[in-house]
Amino acid sequence: MGAHCCNHDHQSPPQPDPKYRRILWIALIINALMFVVEIIFSQRADSVSLLADSIDFLGDAANYGLSIWVLAMSVQTRAKASLVKAASMGIFGIAVLGHAIWNAVAGVVPDAQTMTLIGFLALVANVSVAILLYAYRNGDSNMRSVWLCTRNDALGNIAVIIAAIGVFGTGTAWPDLIVASIMASLALTAAWQVVKQARQELHQQT
Ligand SMILES: [Zn+2]
Numbered sequence: 001m002g003a004h005c006c007n008h009d010h011q012s013p014p015q016p017d018p019k020y021r022r023i024l025w026i027a028l029i030i031n032a033l034m035f036v037v038e039i040i041f042s043q044r045a046d047s048v049s050l051l052a053d054s055i056d057f058l059g060d061a062a063n064y065g066l067s068i069w070v071l072a073m074s075v076q077t078r079a080k081a082s083l084v085k086a087a088s089m090g091i092f093g094i095a096v097l098g099h100a101i102w103n104a105v106a107g108v109v110p111d112a113q114t115m116t117l118i119g120f121l122a123l124v125a126n127v128s129v130a131i132l133l134y135a136y137r138n139g140d141s142n143m144r145s146v147w148l149c150t151r152n153d154a155l156g157n158i159a160v161i162i163a164a165i166g167v168f169g170t171g172t173a174w175p176d177l178i179v180a181s182i183m184a185s186l187a188l189t190a191a192w193q194v195v196k197q198a199r200q201e202l203h204q205q206t
Helices: 018-044 048-072 075-106 112-135 143-170 174-205
Strands: none
Touching: 018 048, 018 112, 048 075, 048 112, 048 143, 048 174, 075 174, 112 143, 143 174
């Protein structure tokens, strides 16, 4: 979970083979789709943790986009793109925290069944992308980073499912709100780190 987890880019070899490029496109589409799906169902189920989990799909979709277009981009353009990514994730993180407070005050109890279902779908999506990346991995693509990224993403999805079980068990929104707040805070921290690194890269260029 967070901005830092899924960086398959930056180490792209100068001549990426078309097959691997296609896999990156598939990963981009799956992550973008899951971002939209989690937003829609977070609203339908009144679940803030689902909303928080969607931030990761947004960040990962942006990362796959960057790895696809990375060759055409200068270091400076890439750093600026990272800044845009971090800013949108930061805004999203703040929105999630606001949403959590709103739901706490309003006393809305999320729909545990939808949360479980979408959390599980997100888990399947993340594991599928990992299997694809593993099967079509590039010679020097870092398997460890794919593994770490998938583990972090899966932990986020499992956190949503655990929150759903907690909501079901307690009949309150608190498990959802607590998990959402933790995930949003992690996303904010990660976004801040990306901003720091991007600013450093921009600085070195001038
Ligand atoms: Zn991720």
